[in-house]
Amino acid sequence: MVLVIxxxxxxxxxxxxxxxxxxxxxxxxxxxxxxxxxLTITFIVCGFVFVVVNLFxxxxxxxxxxxxxxxxxxxxxxxxxxxxxxxxxxxxxIAMLAPGLIVxxxxxxVPEDAMLVEAIGQQWRWTYxxxxxxxxxxxxxxxxxxxxxxxxxxxxxxxxxxxxxAGGAEVHLPIGGPVKVTLRSKDVLHDFYVPQIRSKxxxxxxxxxxxxxxxxxxxxxxxxxxxxxxxxxxxxxSRMVIEEEADFQAWLQTQxxxxxxxxxxxxxxxxxxxxxxxxxxxxxxxxxxxxxDGGAGVGPTWxxxxxxxxxxxxxxxxxxxxxxxxxxxxxxxAKVVKGYAPIMPPAQLTDDQLDALMAYLKSASG
Amino acid sequence: xxxxxxxxxxxxFAPPAEVEEAEVYHPKTWLxxxxxxxxxKIIALQxxxxxxxxxxLALVLSVLMRVQLAWPGAVSFITPDAYIQFxxxxxxxxxxxxLTALFLGGFGNYLIPLMLGARDMVFPYVNMISYWxxxxxxxxLLASFFVPGGPTGSGWTLYPPQAILPGTPGxxxxxxxxxxxxxxxxxxxxxxxxxxxxTVLQARTRxxxxxxxxxxxxxxxxxxxxxxxxxxxxxxxxIMMSLDNLLGTSYFMPAxxxxxxxxxxxxxxxxxxxHLFWFFGHPEVYIVALPAFGVISELISVHARKNIFGYxxxxxxxxxxxxxxxxxxxxxxxVSGMNPYFGFFFATTTLIIAVPTAIxxxxxxxxxxxxxxxxxxxxxxxxxxxxxxxNGGLTGIFLGNVIIDVPLSDTYFVVAHFHMVMAVSPxxxxxxxxxxxxxxxxxxxxxxxxxxFHFWMTFVGxxxxxxxxxxxxxxxxxxRYFANAGANGLPDWFPESAQMVNVGITIAxxxxxxxQLVFLYNLYYSATRGKPAGGNPWGATTLEWQTADTxxxxxxxxxxxxxxxxxxxxxxxxxxxxxFIPQNVPAGKGTGHAS
Numbered sequence: 001m002v003l004v005i006x007x008x009x010x011x012x013x014x015x016x017x018x019x020x021x022x023x024x025x026x027x028x029x030x031x032x033x034x035x036x037x038x039l040t041i042t043f044i045v046c047g048f049v050f051v052v053v054n055l056f057x058x059x060x061x062x063x064x065x066x067x068x069x070x071x072x073x074x075x076x077x078x079x080x081x082x083x084x085x086x087x088x089x090x091x092x093x094i095a096m097l098a099p100g101l102i103v104x105x106x107x108x109x110v111p112e113d114a115m116l117v118e119a120i121g122q123q124w125r126w127t128y129x130x131x132x133x134x135x136x137x138x139x140x141x142x143x144x145x146x147x148x149x150x151x152x153x154x155x156x157x158x159x160x161x162x163x164x165x166a167g168g169a170e171v172h173l174p175i176g177g178p179v180k181v182t183l184r185s186k187d188v189l190h191d192f193y194v195p196q197i198r199s200k201x202x203x204x205x206x207x208x209x210x211x212x213x214x215x216x217x218x219x220x221x222x223x224x225x226x227x228x229x230x231x232x233x234x235x236x237x238s239r240m241v242i243e244e245e246a247d248f249q250a251w252l253q254t255q256x257x258x259x260x261x262x263x264x265x266x267x268x269x270x271x272x273x274x275x276x277x278x279x280x281x282x283x284x285x286x287x288x289x290x291x292x293d294g295g296a297g298v299g300p301t302w303x304x305x306x307x308x309x310x311x312x313x314x315x316x317x318x319x320x321x322x323x324x325x326x327x328x329x330x331x332x333x334a335k336v337v338k339g340y341a342p343i344m345p346p347a348q349l350t351d352d353q354l355d356a357l358m359a360y361l362k363s364a365s366g
Numbered sequence: 367x368x369x370x371x372x373x374x375x376x377x378x379f380a381p382p383a384e385v386e387e388a389e390v391y392h393p394k395t396w397l398x399x400x401x402x403x404x405x406x407k408i409i410a411l412q413x414x415x416x417x418x419x420x421x422x423l424a425l426v427l428s429v430l431m432r433v434q435l436a437w438p439g440a441v442s443f444i445t446p447d448a449y450i451q452f453x454x455x456x457x458x459x460x461x462x463x464x465l466t467a468l469f470l471g472g473f474g475n476y477l478i479p480l481m482l483g484a485r486d487m488v489f490p491y492v493n494m495i496s497y498w499x500x501x502x503x504x505x506x507l508l509a510s511f512f513v514p515g516g517p518t519g520s521g522w523t524l525y526p527p528q529a530i531l532p533g534t535p536g537x538x539x540x541x542x543x544x545x546x547x548x549x550x551x552x553x554x555x556x557x558x559x560x561x562x563x564x565t566v567l568q569a570r571t572r573x574x575x576x577x578x579x580x581x582x583x584x585x586x587x588x589x590x591x592x593x594x595x596x597x598x599x600x601x602x603x604x605i606m607m608s609l610d611n612l613l614g615t616s617y618f619m620p621a622x623x624x625x626x627x628x629x630x631x632x633x634x635x636x637x638x639x640x641h642l643f644w645f646f647g648h649p650e651v652y653i654v655a656l657p658a659f660g661v662i663s664e665l666i667s668v669h670a671r672k673n674i675f676g677y678x679x680x681x682x683x684x685x686x687x688x689x690x691x692x693x694x695x696x697x698x699x700x701v702s703g704m705n706p707y708f709g710f711f712f713a714t715t716t717l718i719i720a721v722p723t724a725i726x727x728x729x730x731x732x733x734x735x736x737x738x739x740x741x742x743x744x745x746x747x748x749x750x751x752x753x754x755x756x757n758g759g760l761t762g763i764f765l766g767n768v769i770i771d772v773p774l775s776d777t778y779f780v781v782a783h784f785h786m787v788m789a790v791s792p793x794x795x796x797x798x799x800x801x802x803x804x805x806x807x808x809x810x811x812x813x814x815x816x817x818x819f820h821f822w823m824t825f826v827g828x829x830x831x832x833x834x835x836x837x838x839x840x841x842x843x844x845x846r847y848f849a850n851a852g853a854n855g856l857p858d859w860f861p862e863s864a865q866m867v868n869v870g871i872t873i874a875x876x877x878x879x880x881x882q883l884v885f886l887y888n889l890y891y892s893a894t895r896g897k898p899a900g901g902n903p904w905g906a907t908t909l910e911w912q913t914a915d916t917x918x919x920x921x922x923x924x925x926x927x928x929x930x931x932x933x934x935x936x937x938x939x940x941x942x943x944x945x946f947i948p949q950n951v952p953a954g955k956g957t958g959h960a961s
Binding site: 075077124186187191196200203288341 | 438439442445446447450515519520521525527528531532533534535620621622623624625626627628633634635636637670671672673675676677678679701702703706707709710713714717718720721724725727728729731732734735736737738739740741746749752753756757760761763764767768769770772773775776777822826829833834837838840841842844846847848849850852857858859861863864867935937938939940945
């Protein structure tokens with residue numbers, strides 16, 4: 001009998017947990033309320049089946065518990081009942097599938113007036129590109145990627161000259177209009193994931209993928225990676241800023257175009273060297289691997305780093321001074337600290353940027 | 367009754383033997399009997415013990431992961447790399463090296479010949495080789511813990527490009543060893559699997575028609591056919607990825623800049639690998655689930671003292687689920703970047719599977735209805751299975767319905783779903799089966815007190831682990847994360863209270879993992895000190911309980927093979943003296959009613 005009581009308690013507990021759980025969908029910030037509605041329909045249908053079938057089972061176990069003096073019934077089949085159950089199940093399945101497919105139909109149908117933005121993933125940071133005044137992205141080839149052309153745009157493509165290249169700490173979008181997010185990866189699989197907008201999609205090297213949504217709520221949202229992409233996966237972050245059109249345009253103006261980048265102008269933010277360095281550390285994805293609070297990471301923490309004595313993988317030891325740090329940023333795999341894999345990409349920075357980053361690193365080291 | 371054609375077709379007729387009984391070769395040495403044994407029963411035990419040993423390792427890995435999730439950074443050797451290596455090895459071991467090996471190599475070997483009235487598998491020598499190749503596969507897999515860089519950390523799905531690029535741990539040696547190990551596993555399995563299929567088709571005793579086979583055998587048979595068709599896709603994808611990795615081909619590798627370096631690859635497709643992997647990976651779910659379905663049908667019928675309800679529909683459901691499992695694979699890839707229009711097709715086929723699956727659940731529950739239910743330990747586990755399987759099956763409808771999968775994919779909802787449906791429920795079926803058949807294997811009953819303790823802690827504990835986990839996924843917590851707090855802290859939407867859920871889950875996981883020691887001790891203790899079981903302690907009808915000796919000797923059935931006169935589920939037949947009539951009892955004997 002304990003079993004019957006436990007089964008009933010588990011059913012009741014599950015239902016109560018569902019309704020009382022403070023852990024549920026994040027407040028939605030996009031047009032995909034229909035996805036939430038479909039989820040609700042599925043919860044209702046499945047919840048009904050869960051409760052009814054399990055309670056029926058519990059009742060059967062109670063009613064037909066073993067008694068020495070009675071025999072079980074002998075009924076190999078009951079085709080009528082089996083057909084009824086099959087039909088009932090089919091109806092339930094259709095009730096869930098049909099609305100799902102209708103919403104999916106909208107999901108795969110990108111509005112023609114959707115604004116374009118491109119998210120580019122690499123281990124373990126995000127960068128973003130806007131098509132610029134002409135509304136058309138320039139073509140891209142992974143083979144073009146270099147220190148002076150980190151996005152890999154085709155320098156001969158006129159469509160690409162006005163493309164705006166956003167560093168990576170933030171992607172800004174205006175509220176209210178549909179946005180088509182095209183996705184590219186330079187190295188491995190990633191997934192552009194903001195829980196509040198519901199939609200997500202993998203980034204696949206060698207191809208361009210996409211999804212769309214309409215931002216409906218002003219605010220800042222964490223961008224996460226949802227497809228395992230290696231050591232720093234859990235820390236591949238960025239911010240999505242939804243704002244009014246005017247604010248968006250103002251921000252967009254501060255982003256360098258490809259032509260400016262080729263000419264070596266633009267793209268430097270103001271502020272003290274330390275502030276500039278902090279911005280660089282975020283843009284370049286340094287913080288995906290190096291913690292600031294002493295916590296474990298893919299690379300050594302920056303807290304207390306300067307002046308430390310570290311043992312290298314070849315057994316020798318090294319004093320972490322400015323010279324060592326500068327070398328390790330530009331040529332990271334020359335002297336790798338023991339316990340870490342030689343997986344840091346060489347940073348592609350100008351001398352000014354390197355100075356700024358060093359200033360920040362020293363202040364973060366404390 | 368119009369219903370009786372299930373049971374009574376040619377009831378009193380078993381055709382005469384077509385060939386004379388011949389004495390099988392019996393091994394003379396200890397080595398031949400117990401080590402290089404060709405006896406399916408010994409091979410079954412070898413498979414089971416190896417699988418459980420490597421499964422214990424995977425269990426420890428899962429506890430380590432849970433410790434990290436509950437108390438980030440508390441254990442210093444769990445680095446971000448170690449964490450995803452644990453994730454990978456835990457998943458691969460549990461799915462392939464434990465569950466597949468245990469259900470097919472373990473239960474398949476033990477039960478197929480015995481339940482069908484055969485002396486052994488049809489190719490005993492190949493059967494022996496099958497186990498030893500499996501053992502080699504396990505050893506190669508374990509070796510990857512000791513090579514430079516450690517085992518691969520690319521997730522059990524082994525997706526390229528990351529699996530073979532330096533940003534993922536184990537990309538130097540680990541992934542290569544993983545591919546070699548899987549290759550050995552597939553070869554070993556193919557030897558065993560062909561054996562099971564041929565044995566089922568060719569070595570059934572007289573009167574054992576296909577529609578008189580116990581559902582356990584139908585399920586293992588179908589699962590084996592699925593495995594024989596699905597594993598080659600895994601084998602070729604492992605080979606192709608190894609070629610990309612070692613020889614520089616570009617099957618799955620487009621132009622890539624890996625950590626600042628241009629690679630020589632170009633033109634390959636990462637999504638091609640995903641299609642190949644899931645063409646194996648989805649049938650794999652049913653390779654694990656179908657044998658559990660079969661075992662549960664057996665357990666519920668025996669211990670409810672009632673025939674399984676709707677036997678023919680149960681058989682057809684197994685076959686239909688098996689067939690459909692080959693055209694649903696891309697529901698694992700809704701957000702992979704494949705052509706989104708595929709979503710319509712795969713969502714539809716996936717939800718169609720819900721129908722035969724639901725029929726199985728209904729029929730288990732309807733078997734309990736009007737039964738005479740003995741709540742002994744195997745039955746407790748069987749009911750635990752049905753409960754958790756209902757839960758896991760229903761959440762599958764969420765994820766199969768493409769649009770709902772979009773927000774939930776790659777979150778803890780997926781982790782909770784697939785653990786409930788292909789970890790919790792199959793392992794409950796495994797436990798139920800062990801408690802059920804242990805008396806036949808050893809001649810002694812498992813200790814009931816320890817068994818009940820094991821059941822309650824495991825069943826309730828597992829549910830407490832995985833039910834709340836769904837809600838972390840709905841909230842949005844991504845899976846395969848070393849820590850939810852990155853360098854910039856927790857995501858805005860991640861409340862402190864959600865971390866409490868993680869702590870609670872981890873505590874439950876530690877308790878459930880510890881309780882398994884009681885189970886292992888029970889296996890050890892009862893082998894010599896358990897209550898003697900006799901030949902048929904549960905009053906079951908199937909042939910393995912009708913052997914002359916318990917445990918059955920080499921050749922299974924003594925001098926003469928049994929003939930089969932009835933289906934496997936003659937329980938509580940009206941007018942019969944006992945509440946069960948074994949399959950080898952001719953019509954009119956043991957039953958008061960002639961039909």
